[in-house]
Amino acid sequence: MTERVGFIGLGIMGLPMAGNILKAGFPVTVWNRTASRAEPLAQAGAQVAASPREVAAQSDIIITMVTASEDVRQVTLGEDGVIHGAQRGAVVVDMSTISPQVTREIAEALQAQGIAMLDAPVSGGDVGARNATLSIMVGGDAAVVERVRPVFEAMGKKITHIGPNGAGQTCKLVNQILVVGNNMAMAEALTFATRAGVDVGRVLEAVSGGAAGSWQLSNLGPRILKRDFAPGFSIRNQQKDLRLAMEAADQMRLPLLGTSMIHSLFRVLEADGRADEGTQALVKALEKLTGVTVEG
Amino acid sequence: MTERVGFIGLGIMGLPMAGNILKAGFPVTVWNRTASRAEPLAQAGAQVAASPREVAAQSDIIITMVTASEDVRQVTLGEDGVIHGAQRGAVVVDMSTISPQVTREIAEALQAQGIAMLDAPVSGGDVGARNATLSIMVGGDAAVVERVRPVFEAMGKKITHIGPNGAGQTCKLVNQILVVGNNMAMAEALTFATRAGVDVGRVLEAVSGGAAGSWQLSNLGPRILKRDFAPGFSIRNQQKDLRLAMEAADQMRLPLLGTSMIHSLFRVLEADGRADEGTQALVKALEKLTGVTVEG
Numbered sequence: 001m002t003e004r005v006g007f008i009g010l011g012i013m014g015l016p017m018a019g020n021i022l023k024a025g026f027p028v029t030v031w032n033r034t035a036s037r038a039e040p041l042a043q044a045g046a047q048v049a050a051s052p053r054e055v056a057a058q059s060d061i062i063i064t065m066v067t068a069s070e071d072v073r074q075v076t077l078g079e080d081g082v083i084h085g086a087q088r089g090a091v092v093v094d095m096s097t098i099s100p101q102v103t104r105e106i107a108e109a110l111q112a113q114g115i116a117m118l119d120a121p122v123s124g125g126d127v128g129a130r131n132a133t134l135s136i137m138v139g140g141d142a143a144v145v146e147r148v149r150p151v152f153e154a155m156g157k158k159i160t161h162i163g164p165n166g167a168g169q170t171c172k173l174v175n176q177i178l179v180v181g182n183n184m185a186m187a188e189a190l191t192f193a194t195r196a197g198v199d200v201g202r203v204l205e206a207v208s209g210g211a212a213g214s215w216q217l218s219n220l221g222p223r224i225l226k227r228d229f230a231p232g233f234s235i236r237n238q239q240k241d242l243r244l245a246m247e248a249a250d251q252m253r254l255p256l257l258g259t260s261m262i263h264s265l266f267r268v269l270e271a272d273g274r275a276d277e278g279t280q281a282l283v284k285a286l287e288k289l290t291g292v293t294v295e296g
Numbered sequence: 297m298t299e300r301v302g303f304i305g306l307g308i309m310g311l312p313m314a315g316n317i318l319k320a321g322f323p324v325t326v327w328n329r330t331a332s333r334a335e336p337l338a339q340a341g342a343q344v345a346a347s348p349r350e351v352a353a354q355s356d357i358i359i360t361m362v363t364a365s366e367d368v369r370q371v372t373l374g375e376d377g378v379i380h381g382a383q384r385g386a387v388v389v390d391m392s393t394i395s396p397q398v399t400r401e402i403a404e405a406l407q408a409q410g411i412a413m414l415d416a417p418v419s420g421g422d423v424g425a426r427n428a429t430l431s432i433m434v435g436g437d438a439a440v441v442e443r444v445r446p447v448f449e450a451m452g453k454k455i456t457h458i459g460p461n462g463a464g465q466t467c468k469l470v471n472q473i474l475v476v477g478n479n480m481a482m483a484e485a486l487t488f489a490t491r492a493g494v495d496v497g498r499v500l501e502a503v504s505g506g507a508a509g510s511w512q513l514s515n516l517g518p519r520i521l522k523r524d525f526a527p528g529f530s531i532r533n534q535q536k537d538l539r540l541a542m543e544a545a546d547q548m549r550l551p552l553l554g555t556s557m558i559h560s561l562f563r564v565l566e567a568d569g570r571a572d573e574g575t576q577a578l579v580k581a582l583e584k585l586t587g588v589t590v591e592g
Contacts, residue, residue, distance in 0.1 A: 178508035181481020212474035
């Protein structure tokens with residue numbers, strides 16, 4: 001029997017993700033705080049519910065894709081939340097990027113009502129969401145992961161079961177620590193090259209394919225040289241994720257020497273009104289410190 | 297007419313590089329401080345000279361592959377150095393990683409005697425040296441680069457002319473800033489994942505192919521999980537290169553926020569007697585701070 005899928009949160013990520021589930025042939029019921037966002041999905045055959053609770057009442061698998069830990073808590077456990085409408089045996093799949101700790105708390109509360117939960121944050125951005133090429137990092141019970149896998153496969157390409165509840169979120173934070181660290185290395189290297197007076201485009205060409213190479217360098221380096229700071233992923237969203245990493249590290253009393261510095265440098269850009277620029281604008285914090293302008 | 301090639305410095309890099317030039321059919325004359333290192337090349341048909349000066353007297357293109365800035369100065373400009381044996385029109389190609397500033401000084405001194413110079417540091421390590429797959433970053437006159445290109449092609453795959461003398465060395469330092477920055481991101485991310493209690497092998501699998509990916513992560517991450525700290529590239533050599541980057545940055549009054557911290561963390565490992573371990577041992581500095589042991 002085909003699982004009925006509920007989808008809560010139709011933002012820049014959620015809308016195309018829900019669309020891809022619908023395209024894959026699942027019956028879909030959606031809800032969004034701003035109801036008008038649901039219209040294209042309604043026209044494509046989705047049911048539109050009046051609350052997360054109603055979504056849950058119509059669905060076997062309920063996906064949440066919202067912004068912050070408290071948003072997930074609200075739509076799952078709050079008044080009119082999923083927990084009040086879902087049947088025993090239903091699965092809540094939170095694909096937002098939120099706190100691993102809050103994830104475990106929500107999973108426990110749902111579990112007590114016989115509702116399973118997976119945390120399944122994604123990487124790949126809005127392009128990945130549209131093209132159904134997201135990487136999905138999953139925490140929760142293996143059997144539940146297998147049950148949801150066909151729905152994941154409608155949205156993503158690489159689906160990895162990391163471990164129990166919270167492990168998906170932890171993996172996402174690891175991902176973000178790597179992303180910003182590689183971004184910082186790029187910003188520092190390009191600033192150095194520019195100040196030293198060499199042709200930065202040739203340098204980029206010489207080093208990108210070897211031991212210095214990274215996704216960040218190959219994909220964002222050329223944009224910096226063109227002074228293209230349009231967001232693939234915005235500083236605002238990057239900072240939200242880094243706050244989660246810093247918070248988790250604080251709970252573990254774990255220093256994050258690199259990440260904490262980068263988080264601070266992004267703050268300089270937030271203070272400068274650049275929160276909606278792409279993360280590649282990190283180089284602008286170093287440019288501000290040094291008077292260098294990276295171009296090529 | 298085939299260029300006669302001289303090769304000075306037959307260490308772990310220089311020996312296989314000279315061998316590959318010989319294999320490509322160039323007449324080769326070599327010199328090494330420890331003469332016995334030249335034996336395999338002599339057996340393969342190389343001439344062995346008694347000094348850098350003698351190498352230069354027998355060669356059109358003289359390659360130096362030694363350790364430090366002062367070593368290059370000694371074998372090129374010192375007593376019995378290349379400058380005393382080379383004919384006008386010869387080319388000195390320094391493939392060591394040394395100071396861009398010292399490079400420009402040596403190039404000027406050679407130029408005054410009608411001897412051209414290229415700085416052409418490499419990346420790719422001893423494996424790249426043996427397999428003739430080095431990346432070569434070249435500074436100097438374009439016409440001279442073209443003249444030497446067939447010799448470069450005997451040693452490397454990606455040959456990039458960056459700019460005038462010193463630009464090759466600057467590019468190499470940019471390469472090293474990227475390498476250690478990506479290494480640091482990996483070390484911090486793996487420490488975070490381990491402390492958070494997730495399966496680090498699965499995390500690595502989930503994140504390596506996406507926006508968090510890097511050569512360092514794909515190649516050194518799995519070694520860390522196996523606790524394999526054998527040197528592909530040693531901390532000793534990495535620190536030598538970072539000293540050059542720090543020195544160049546100091547001359548330019550340029551902060552290197554990330555690199556200076558990483559340089560300090562490597563010092564912790566030097567103090568612990570780990571200078572001959574591979575650079576992936578950077579994670580051990582974070583392990584020492586946190587009590588975490590990354591394994592998987």
